[in-house]
Amino acid sequence: xxxxxxxxxxxxxxxxxxxxxxxxxxxxxxxxxxxxxxxxxxxxxxxxxxxxxxxxxxxxxxxxxxxxxxxxxxxxxxxxxxxxxxxxxxxxxxxxxxxxxxxxxxxxxxxxxxxxxxxxxxxxxxxxxxxxxxxxxxxxxxxxxxxxxxxxxxxxxxxxxxxxxxxxxxxxxxxxxxxxxxxxxxxxxxxxxxxxxxxxxxxxxxxxxxxxxxxxxxxxxxxxxxxxxxxxxxxxxxxxxxx
Amino acid sequence: xxxxxxxxxxxxxxxxxxxxxxxxxxxxxxxxxxxxxxxxxxxxxxxxxxxxxxxxxxxxxxxxxxxxxxxxxxxxxxxxxxxxxxxxxxxxxxxxxxxxxxxxxxxxxxxxxxxxxxxxxxxxxxxxxxxxxxxxxxxx
Numbered sequence: 001x002x003x004x005x006x007x008x009x010x011x012x013x014x015x016x017x018x019x020x021x022x023x024x025x026x027x028x029x030x031x032x033x034x035x036x037x038x039x040x041x042x043x044x045x046x047x048x049x050x051x052x053x054x055x056x057x058x059x060x061x062x063x064x065x066x067x068x069x070x071x072x073x074x075x076x077x078x079x080x081x082x083x084x085x086x087x088x089x090x091x092x093x094x095x096x097x098x099x100x101x102x103x104x105x106x107x108x109x110x111x112x113x114x115x116x117x118x119x120x121x122x123x124x125x126x127x128x129x130x131x132x133x134x135x136x137x138x139x140x141x142x143x144x145x146x147x148x149x150x151x152x153x154x155x156x157x158x159x160x161x162x163x164x165x166x167x168x169x170x171x172x173x174x175x176x177x178x179x180x181x182x183x184x185x186x187x188x189x190x191x192x193x194x195x196x197x198x199x200x201x202x203x204x205x206x207x208x209x210x211x212x213x214x215x216x217x218x219x220x221x222x223x224x225x226x227x228x229x230x231x232x233x234x235x236x237x238x239x240x241x242x243x
Numbered sequence: 244x245x246x247x248x249x250x251x252x253x254x255x256x257x258x259x260x261x262x263x264x265x266x267x268x269x270x271x272x273x274x275x276x277x278x279x280x281x282x283x284x285x286x287x288x289x290x291x292x293x294x295x296x297x298x299x300x301x302x303x304x305x306x307x308x309x310x311x312x313x314x315x316x317x318x319x320x321x322x323x324x325x326x327x328x329x330x331x332x333x334x335x336x337x338x339x340x341x342x343x344x345x346x347x348x349x350x351x352x353x354x355x356x357x358x359x360x361x362x363x364x365x366x367x368x369x370x371x372x373x374x375x376x377x378x379x380x381x382x383x
Contacts, residue, residue: 004359007293008381015247015296017354022250025347029307032344033259036310038331043313046320061324068328068335069321157310199305201368226309227366 037157038073044155044197044225045071045102045120047233049085051192052100054237057087062099072103075117079104079128079142086125091189097125098150098191104128105143106152109177115143116174118152122191149175151191151243159200160223165209168196172219179218193241195220197229218243248299263306267299273370274298284374286381294377301365301373308351311344359383 007014022029032039049059061069063083072082085100100122105115115134127148134141152175154168172194173180179194201224202210210221220240222229232240248267252260274294278284287294318329318341329336355362364380367373 005357006381007296007358007360008290010358011293011296014293014354014358017357018247018296018300019250021350021354022253025350026254028343028347030254030256032311032347033255033307035331035334036259036307039310039314042317042331043310046313046317049320061321061326064326065330067326068330069326070330073332199309203368224366224368226305226313227362 038071040157040199041073041102041119041155042071044153045100047197047225047230048100048120048122048153048192049087051233051237051240052087054234055089055190057089059085059087059100062086072101075103075105077103077142078130078140080130087122089189096189098122099125099127101128101144105141106149106175107143107146108174109146110174114174116171118171118175119155120153122150122152124148124150146175151194153192153195153197155197157199160198160202160206160210162206162209164198165196165206165213165221168219168221169213169217172217190242193218193220193243195222195240197222197225199225201227214241246299247296248302251299251303259306263302266302266306270298270302270370270373271295274374277371277374284378287374287378290381294374297360297364297377298373301367304351304362304365308348311348315341315345315348 003009005013053059061083062085063080064070065081065083069083070081072079079101082102084102086097087100088095088097090096100120102120103117104121104123105117106121108114108116121144123144127144129143129145131141131143132138134143152171154171156164158164169180176194196219198221206223210223213219214221218241220232222232248264252263255263275291278288278291278294318336321327321329327338329341354360360380364373364376367376
């Protein structure tokens with residue numbers, strides 16, 4: 001029986017295959033590599049949709065623009081010009097409906113007039129508001145009132161490092177001050193707890209910080225989302241904290 | 244032949260190629276240190292060229308292909324709702340455009356399959372874990 005091919009046995013052939021692959025797709029890889037951070041954010045958004053589907057919600061894309069799903073990649077822009085997902089679930093004979101948005105500003109839990117924009121946010125259905133008072137230029141501003149925000153996710157295409165993790169707690173404090181005060185809200189039906197999704201794997205120090213922060217606050221910190229981390233949105237979804 | 248890392252990163256935008264190239268150089272230094280100083284990796288010492296190639300491929304996968312796959316998973320979610328076009332900024336992704344992305348990912352997977360490489364070999368944080376994965380893979 002012929003031996004299985006391996007780079008250790010067939011290095012020249014292996015390198016030739018990689019070179020052929022690189023040459024064949026060079027132009028497209030170069031073009032798409034400019035959008036890598038968008039692809040990462042979109043893939044995390046998709047993971048969140050999968051999480052809710054796993055929790056018994058139905059999910060459907062809404063607000064298509066000319067039949068196309070228009071993804072909002074930055075805080076700029078008016079929310080009504082972009083698409084989102086509607087998720088719904090029946091619980092004890094009551095229909096619950098929420099929307100999952102990308103890059104929508106959320107009102108602070110400390111004050112009505114300041115806002116921050118998490119990467120992904122779950123809100124009550126039809127609760128996006130608009131104001132022309134926020135900017136001095138009277139430009140239209142889209143936001144959701146804090147009371148209508150159910151949960152949020154931050155996604156980072158980095159390796160974890162301490163400041164990145166502690167910054168997330170800063171956002172949590174701004175958007176969910178009750179979490180830091182130990183006064184948890186009980187949502188019905190349950191929502192995923194505020195979650196930080198990171199592409200890289202943890203090291204000993206950042207694993208320890210993750211453990212301590214998850215112990216202290218009702219949050220999820222997911223590392224290594226392309227490998228082990230992705231299972232938290234499917235078969236290990238039950239292990240994630242809820243709010 | 245030019246080092247595989249140069250072939251894989253040629254003409255990528257500065258930010259991405261720098262990210263890949265710097266990680267590769269940092270890890271390569273660690274690889275050389277570990278191979279030179281630990282008997283545990285004795286059997287890999289003479290195969291540095293293979294290790295270098297696998298290292299380059301693993302970083303390219305993590306920084307590029309895995310993100311393509313994540314985006315493609317989202318397009319599948321939309322296709323299930325009969326939506327075949329996505330707009331990201333000013334760029335429109337038709338079914339044809341996403342198919343091109345799919346074939347990049349598929350051709351990469353085909354190389355992995357042809358050479359019996361599991362993606363698990365790329366599942367590492369510390370460089371010593373990568374070497375351990377290479378060692379186990381070689382023994383299989």
